[in-house]
Amino acid sequence: MNKQPVFKSWVPDWLIKSVLICCMLHTMVLLGLYTSNMTYSASFLDVEPEDLQFAMSVTYGTFLATLLVENRIFRYFPTRNYFIAIYALAALTFIASAYTHDFVLFLMLRAAEGVLMALPWVPLRILLLTRFQSRNATIIVFSFTYGMLLMASPFIMNIAVWLLENYDWDYMAYGSAFFQLLCVALVLLIFNGHRFHRKTPLFQIDWASLVLVHAAILCGAFVLVYGEKKYWFQSPLIVAACAGAAVASALFILRQQLVKRPCFDFAVFRYANLRTGLLLFIVFYISRATLNLCHQTMTKVWNWEPVRVAHIQYLNVAGNAIGMLIAAACMSRSVAARYIFMLGFSVLAIHHLWITFLFVPDVSLADIAVPYLLQGVGVGVIFVPLVLFTVSSTPSSLAPFAGTVGVTGRFWGSTLGFCIMQNALVFLQQMHYSKLQQMLTPENAETQHWLAGSTARFVSKGFSEDQATGLAFRQLNQRLTTQTTLLAEMEIFTFVGYALLAAVVLLLLNKHLRQTFDILKNRIWGT
Numbered sequence: 001m002n003k004q005p006v007f008k009s010w011v012p013d014w015l016i017k018s019v020l021i022c023c024m025l026h027t028m029v030l031l032g033l034y035t036s037n038m039t040y041s042a043s044f045l046d047v048e049p050e051d052l053q054f055a056m057s058v059t060y061g062t063f064l065a066t067l068l069v070e071n072r073i074f075r076y077f078p079t080r081n082y083f084i085a086i087y088a089l090a091a092l093t094f095i096a097s098a099y100t101h102d103f104v105l106f107l108m109l110r111a112a113e114g115v116l117m118a119l120p121w122v123p124l125r126i127l128l129l130t131r132f133q134s135r136n137a138t139i140i141v142f143s144f145t146y147g148m149l150l151m152a153s154p155f156i157m158n159i160a161v162w163l164l165e166n167y168d169w170d171y172m173a174y175g176s177a178f179f180q181l182l183c184v185a186l187v188l189l190i191f192n193g194h195r196f197h198r199k200t201p202l203f204q205i206d207w208a209s210l211v212l213v214h215a216a217i218l219c220g221a222f223v224l225v226y227g228e229k230k231y232w233f234q235s236p237l238i239v240a241a242c243a244g245a246a247v248a249s250a251l252f253i254l255r256q257q258l259v260k261r262p263c264f265d266f267a268v269f270r271y272a273n274l275r276t277g278l279l280l281f282i283v284f285y286i287s288r289a290t291l292n293l294c295h296q297t298m299t300k301v302w303n304w305e306p307v308r309v310a311h312i313q314y315l316n317v318a319g320n321a322i323g324m325l326i327a328a329a330c331m332s333r334s335v336a337a338r339y340i341f342m343l344g345f346s347v348l349a350i351h352h353l354w355i356t357f358l359f360v361p362d363v364s365l366a367d368i369a370v371p372y373l374l375q376g377v378g379v380g381v382i383f384v385p386l387v388l389f390t391v392s393s394t395p396s397s398l399a400p401f402a403g404t405v406g407v408t409g410r411f412w413g414s415t416l417g418f419c420i421m422q423n424a425l426v427f428l429q430q431m432h433y434s435k436l437q438q439m440l441t442p443e444n445a446e447t448q449h450w451l452a453g454s455t456a457r458f459v460s461k462g463f464s465e466d467q468a469t470g471l472a473f474r475q476l477n478q479r480l481t482t483q484t485t486l487l488a489e490m491e492i493f494t495f496v497g498y499a500l501l502a503a504v505v506l507l508l509l510n511k512h513l514r515q516t517f518d519i520l521k522n523r524i525w526g527t
Contacts, residue, residue: 006191011189019189019190021148023124023187024120024125025179050225050422054222054226056110059110059117060411062114062117064411065210065214066210067122068213070119072200073119074119074196075200079196081193083123084187086119090177091177093109093113095173098170098172098174122403146387147321147324150383208255212251215244216252219248220241222238222241224419225418226238253266267398273393274390276393276510277390277393278405280386280409280503281409282412283499283503284382284413285414289414290352291375301486315369316373318376320379322376322380323380324380324384327385338507338508344382345500347378348378348379350371351372351375351497352496354371356490356497390406390409425489432488
């Protein structure tokens with residue numbers, strides 16, 4: 001590390017911290033701008049929601065791959081120039097996306113944004129940690145950074161909905177680009193021209209490994225996102241993507257064993273706590289994926305306006321804040337990791353089992369408020385402790401690789417969550433639709449009575465007999481579809497709730513989780 005300070009001497013410490021936190025929001029904007037309002041984004045690009053999910057996977061997957069080489073790139077450039085270039089390029093990608101209607105080009109821009117997300121993420125966190133001298137500095141900084149990551153989507157969604165209701169699509173991209181230029185101005189304000197690290201040549205970067213792991217990630221994500229839509233292995237594309245993921249993964253693993261300076265050291269998996277942390281990340285993100293089903297129900301079944309759906313997410317944000325305060329208090333008092341995880345997963349289990357009883361054709365905000373808040377509390381309690389637990393599970397020499405494992409768990413957990421919820425919802429909807437359709441036969445007296453009453457109501461409104469009959473059947477089918485959706489979601493939430501309770505029991509019995517957090521041991525990476 002260079003002994004010369006990278007900040008201008010006259011800049012007060014509070015301003016430096018504020019600027020660094022503000023610049024970290026750059027990553028949240030890049031990740032959440034299009035995924036927080038999928039309906040609008042899909043209609044603008046004329047694509048399906050699955051395509052937007054894959055675009056998010058491209059961004060996050062590129063972010064994950066870039067983390068393997070980010071440190072070398074940061075060491076090569078002067079700190080101020082490094083951040084200025086990143087934010088300027090991010091502004092250009094947003095401007096370009098405002099004029100992009102081609103989905104392939106959009107994916108290329110999203111991949112570029114994934115690189116621009118990864119490059120400043122760890123350096124900004126390191127710089128922010130250098131500004132805190134307290135024993136709990138790691139807890140404070142991680143709570144800030146990952147708290148912003150949790151809360152970014154609701155804020156971005158509310159801003160995006162307001163912009164889209166009052167202005168054109170382009171203005172959403174312009175506003176994001178303006179924020180990136182604001183970050184450029186803030187960097188110029190507080191940074192001088194000194195380096196944070198000694199310069200390292202770029203030729204030492206293992207570009208081949210980066211290409212292999214990126215290919216494996218994108219092929220795997222393609223299979224999980226599009227598998228159900230393309231009927232899995234009946235599609236040559238899915239077969240080819242599976243083969244590509246397997247070959248690229250095998251070559252990446254082999255290369256890490258052969259090269260002198262691997263970009264990822266698989267020795268991290270020798271530590272039981274890291275393996276446990278990776279598994280918990282996947283379970284955690286799969287359980288989080290049910291929140292999207294809740295939002296879909298608000299929009300499609302309860303017919304809530306997009307603005308109302310956006311506003312209610314502030315309840316979830318409040319829950320996140322409460323949960324992170326609870327987690328920070330527990331960690332600062334050295335509460336054992338498994339007790340924190342047990343508390344968080346228990347709250348998430350209560351949320352799922354409570355919501356199960358609210359899947360009815362219509363509910364009020366008062367009915368949904370408390371369980372919706374509990375979801376945020378559970379996520380807030382688990383997230384930062386799980387990150388710190390994973391990073392601190394290995395010796396300091398392996399800490400960067402442990403951090404990458406944590407990001408890997410978040411990526412595959414969220415992608416698996418989307419895949420599982422999508423497939424489970426489709427399967428259960430088809431099953432319940434078939435069963436209910438068998439009950440609602442024309443010979444059924446209740447069906448005949450309901451159709452006669454519905455037809456009479458449409459006739460009274462001026463429709464002809466044939467039109468009224470057609471509308472009555474359409475209304476019946478719509479109600480049938482709504483009922484099958486609610487039944488499917490009830491079963492999904494019930495299963496996830498019981499699975500989370502099972503996870504709590506396993507955490508109670510797990511011998512590897514007896515230690516408390518050693519968050520200072522690996523302060524160099526996460527520091």
